[in-house]
Amino acid sequence: MTVSNGPQPDDGLSLRFWGVRGSTPVSGPEYAEFGGSTPCMEIRCGERLFLLDAGSGLGACGRHYRDGLMHALPQSIDLLFSHLHLDHTAGLPFFKPVILDAERTLNTYCGNLDGASAGEALERLFSPPLFPVSLDILPCTLAHHGFRAGETLTFADGARVDTILLNHPQGSVVYRFDHAGRRLCIISDIEHSDPWPDAALLDFVRGADLMVYDGMFTDCEYPVCRGWGHSTWQKGAELAQAAGVTAMAIIHLHPSHTDAMLHAMEAEMRVVMPSAFIARERQIVAVGAPARPTARSLPLALTA
Numbered sequence: 383m384t385v386s387n388g389p390q391p392d393d394g395l396s397l398r399f400w401g402v403r404g405s406t407p408v409s410g411p412e413y414a415e416f417g418g419s420t421p422c423m424e425i426r427c428g429e430r431l432f433l434l435d436a437g438s439g440l441g442a443c444g445r446h447y448r449d450g451l452m453h454a455l456p457q458s459i460d461l462l463f464s465h466l467h468l469d470h471t472a473g474l475p476f477f478k479p480v481i482l483d484a485e486r487t488l489n490t491y492c493g494n495l496d497g498a499s500a501g502e503a504l505e506r507l508f509s510p511p512l513f514p515v516s517l518d519i520l521p522c523t524l525a526h527h528g529f530r531a532g533e534t535l536t537f538a539d540g541a542r543v544d545t546i547l548l549n550h551p552q553g554s555v556v557y558r559f560d561h562a563g564r565r566l567c568i569i570s571d572i573e574h575s576d577p578w579p580d581a582a583l584l585d586f587v588r589g590a591d592l593m594v595y596d597g598m599f600t601d602c603e604y605p606v607c608r609g610w611g612h613s614t615w616q617k618g619a620e621l622a623q624a625a626g627v628t629a630m631a632i633i634h635l636h637p638s639h640t641d642a643m644l645h646a647m648e649a650e651m652r653v654v655m656p657s658a659f660i661a662r663e664r665q666i667v668a669v670g671a672p673a674r675p676t677a678r679s680l681p682l683a684l685t686a
């Protein structure tokens with residue numbers, strides 16, 4: 383597994399974190415390293431792009447491509463929603479290079495609403511007086527697709543993505559990407575069950591090269607946050623180790639967890655699972671690639 387801030391590999395399976403903060407964006411010098419944007423991830427299966435969630439990190443993703451890289455964005459973009467809570471949707475109208483382009487189509491996929499698409503909820507969210515611009519006046523074509531978590535998504539180009547439902551208020555979907563012999567599972571958001579690990583989830587993530595996991599709380603913090611729909615890095619490590627997962631990245635970072643706290647947490651986590659790390663905004667991970675030091679001056683602790 384290699385981790386960097388440099389260019390993405392053009393083959394294999396890779397992941398870029400555009401937002402890793404949970405619940406609400408944060409800013410300030412104490413968040414400089416891990417970042418303050420809410421969840422948005424870019425998955426590349428070779429050249430094939432998927433976006434996962436439209437948190438505030440989606441704006442940075444759009445700005446990155448706008449600056450001379452628009453050719454790397456397909457005309458038709460697939461955006462998979464884990465679910466529709468605000469921290470996973472509020473960035474949608476700020477994906478400007480795509481939504482302001484009449485030649486582009488943005489397909490959304492939503493699997494936690496009994497087959498309903500995200501269309502109705504997003505239209506409610508992005509309309510006056512909550513938001514000045516309604517989605518139907520955007521130049522791009524928005525196509526909303528609903529499915530039931532548990533189904534395998536199949537796309538016109540033959541791409542396939544597996545899904546199951548997670549324990550979270552209103553449900554949440556985990557997505558599994560298999561490409562070039564590599565497996566990536568993205569779990570955001572989840573509250574672990576008791577007993578743990580959950581048998582169906584264990585089976586779903588088995589053998590993954592990388593599992594991304596909701597580590598909003600620590601085991602110490604969790605007792606007062608029980609029922610809020612989130613988990614801990616400790617439960618993630620239990621699941622990963624039981625399922626033979628090679629590496630784990632923690633996301634959905636608590637808004638009050640500063641860089642200093644996250645560094646301490648990461649050191650503690652790496653004693654339990656040396657290949658685990660806490661995701662940084664803009665970080666790129668080549669899933670399953672052999673570990674080697676990166677060109678940029680990232681701490682070696684990031685090489686997992």
Ligand SMILES: [Zn+2]
Nearest residue numbers: 404405469571
């Ligand atoms: Zn969330």
Ligand SMILES: [Zn+2]
Nearest residue numbers: 465467550571
């Ligand atoms: Zn949520």
